[in-house]
Amino acid sequence: MRYEGRIDLSMTKKTHRGQPRIFRDPKAGPISRALPLFPLQPVLRRIVRHVAKIHPELFERLETGAFKTFLIDAKGIPFLLVLKPDPNSPTLVARSRHDEIQYDVLVSGKFSTLLQMIDSKSDSDALFFNRNILISGDTEAILLLRNALDDMDTTLADDVATAFGPLAKPMRASINLANRITGARA
Amino acid sequence: MTQFEKPELVCPAGTPASLRTAVDAGADAVYCGFKGPTNARNFSGLNFTKAELSESVKYAHDRDAIVLAAINSFPTAGRTDLWKNSVDDAVELGLDAVIIADIGMAQYVAREHPDQRLHLSVQAGASSPEAINYYVEQFGVKRVVLPRILTVAEIKRVHDAIDCEIEAFVFGNIGMMAEGRCSLTNYVTGVSTNMDGVCSPASHVEYEPDENENLTTRLGEFAIDCISCGETAGYPTICKGRYDTAIKKNYYAFEEPISLNLTRLLPDLIKAGVTALKIEGRQRSRAYIRSVVSSFREAIDAYAAGDEPDISQLIALTEGGKETEGAFKSKTWR
Numbered sequence: 478m479r480y481e482g483r484i485d486l487s488m489t490k491k492t493h494r495g496q497p498r499i500f501r502d503p504k505a506g507p508i509s510r511a512l513p514l515f516p517l518q519p520v521l522r523r524i525v526r527h528v529a530k531i532h533p534e535l536f537e538r539l540e541t542g543a544f545k546t547f548l549i550d551a552k553g554i555p556f557l558l559v560l561k562p563d564p565n566s567p568t569l570v571a572r573s574r575h576d577e578i579q580y581d582v583l584v585s586g587k588f589s590t591l592l593q594m595i596d597s598k599s600d601s602d603a604l605f606f607n608r609n610i611l612i613s614g615d616t617e618a619i620l621l622l623r624n625a626l627d628d629m630d631t632t633l634a635d636d637v638a639t640a641f642g643p644l645a646k647p648m649r650a651s652i653n654l655a656n657r658i659t660g661a662r663a
Numbered sequence: 664m665t666q667f668e669k670p671e672l673v674c675p676a677g678t679p680a681s682l683r684t685a686v687d688a689g690a691d692a693v694y695c696g697f698k699g700p701t702n703a704r705n706f707s708g709l710n711f712t713k714a715e716l717s718e719s720v721k722y723a724h725d726r727d728a729i730v731l732a733a734i735n736s737f738p739t740a741g742r743t744d745l746w747k748n749s750v751d752d753a754v755e756l757g758l759d760a761v762i763i764a765d766i767g768m769a770q771y772v773a774r775e776h777p778d779q780r781l782h783l784s785v786q787a788g789a790s791s792p793e794a795i796n797y798y799v800e801q802f803g804v805k806r807v808v809l810p811r812i813l814t815v816a817e818i819k820r821v822h823d824a825i826d827c828e829i830e831a832f833v834f835g836n837i838g839m840m841a842e843g844r845c846s847l848t849n850y851v852t853g854v855s856t857n858m859d860g861v862c863s864p865a866s867h868v869e870y871e872p873d874e875n876e877n878l879t880t881r882l883g884e885f886a887i888d889c890i891s892c893g894e895t896a897g898y899p900t901i902c903k904g905r906y907d908t909a910i911k912k913n914y915y916a917f918e919e920p921i922s923l924n925l926t927r928l929l930p931d932l933i934k935a936g937v938t939a940l941k942i943e944g945r946q947r948s949r950a951y952i953r954s955v956v957s958s959f960r961e962a963i964d965a966y967a968a969g970d971e972p973d974i975s976q977l978i979a980l981t982e983g984g985k986e987t988e989g990a991f992k993s994k995t996w997r
Contacts, residue, residue, distance in 0.1 A: 602947055606897065606983055606984060611870075613869075616865045616866075624677065627680065627681070630683075
């Protein structure tokens with residue numbers, strides 16, 4: 478399907494820019510409903526708090542983006558991630574795909590693609606140009622987050638490793654496994 | 664392939680990590696800007712504080728690379744101190760050159776910092792020997808960054824008629840605008856590319872996907888493109904949008920999403936007298952910087968050694984997955 482782009486001075490449609498949106502996934506399957514997410518929450522909490530602790534400079538570059546809600550839809554993963562990078566209380570939680578979730582920015586793509594973007598192994602502009610990732614909502618907030626993450630020299634795998642000490646190896650293996658599975662499936 | 668003296672590879676950096684990446688990937692020079700409207704890539708979350716730039720200059724100098732300060736937007740009345748302070752900071756931090764576009768800033772640098780090396784930004788839009796020589800004679804400009812509107816033959820003629828170095832873009836964003844004169848963003852958003860330093864500010868950009876992953880791109884209140892699922896996208900700029908015109912429907916009326924790539928013309932550019940090869944993209948990620956800079960490093964080294972470089976990987980980083988040699992090859996590329 479191809480739409481026709483146009484500059485139309487009579488256009489009256491109002492955008493949602495600057496206002497939170499509601500996410501609903503009409504394609505959410507039964508696995509997502511049955512999946513218990515509570516074992517995951519302390520792991521995610523530990524990761525986000527650790528990253529915030531070892532990368533305080535992240536928040537300087539995040540500016541107003543620190544107070545936005547980022548909804549991460551990793552294709553092939555049976556749940557969603559909600560990131561609120563507030564420097565005073567950063568949170569990363571898993572949510573069911575059956576939930577209605579309020580967000581400012583939605584980022585979606587394969588888990589492996591999103592991981593490569595976070596770790597600056599792939600260029601996010603090129604991923605966007607080639608439609609490997611999709612973003613909607615507050616574009617300024619996602620740009621702030623992208624630039625803040627891009628200024629970090631470490632990778633997420635590195636940070637997970639330091640966050641979990643002796644458990645780093647299984648955590649890293651889990652990330653690699655999810656990467657392989659979702660990279661192949663999604 | 665004829666062997667030649669290696670030109671300076673000038674690379675972009677929007678963050679300290681990008682600067683380190685550019686240096687490590689083989690940049691001879693890195694250009695960057697301070698946070699705020701004094702440079703032409705004033706995007707959200709981008710650019711350097713004074714402290715960050717100080718550390719970055721040290722990092723580059725320790726590895727025999729130089730750093731150029733882009734202070735290349737145009738100060739408006741009542742705000743000139745911001746630009747002057749940026750120039751003073753750049754000089755204090757030991758930046759190897761200051762890149763300016765505004766004639767008043769050229770005068771300020773020449774008067775207050777006569778020993779500071781001065782480059783003329785592409786934003787000045789100086790493309791004739793008369794314009795360039797004026798800046799050379801009046802302000803001691805040592806290098807001009809040429810607008811992307813000249814053929815290689817025209818660059819050679821300019822080179823023969825001026826008394827300063829030439830820097831030419833070889834990769835990255837390309838548009839149909841007259842450099843430093845484009846007011847399209849200003850018309851739609853009220854924010855000026857040339858005076859606020861930002862084209863299509865993210866605060867005014869919105870992507871609206873539908874259930875089939877078709878994507879409408881809006882700037883301000885205007886839809887500037889609607890991209891079908893599976894179709895490649897471009898930057899959300901008016902000059903890369905599709906419109907219904909009297910000639911055609913759903914038409915890239917200005918320019919299609921495409922990137923400049925002059926890898927194959929490098930030997931011709933150097934023969935034409937180009938001293939420095941510039942990669943566009945301070946708004947791009949470290950991954951882009953790493954890949955493009957290392958590719959051009961290899962290409963320059965290969966040409967210099969009389970070999971043919973492999974440039975196939977660069978297409979993946981182009982806008983819309985397409986590349987052009989633009990006006991450098993022919994004025995009729997569209």
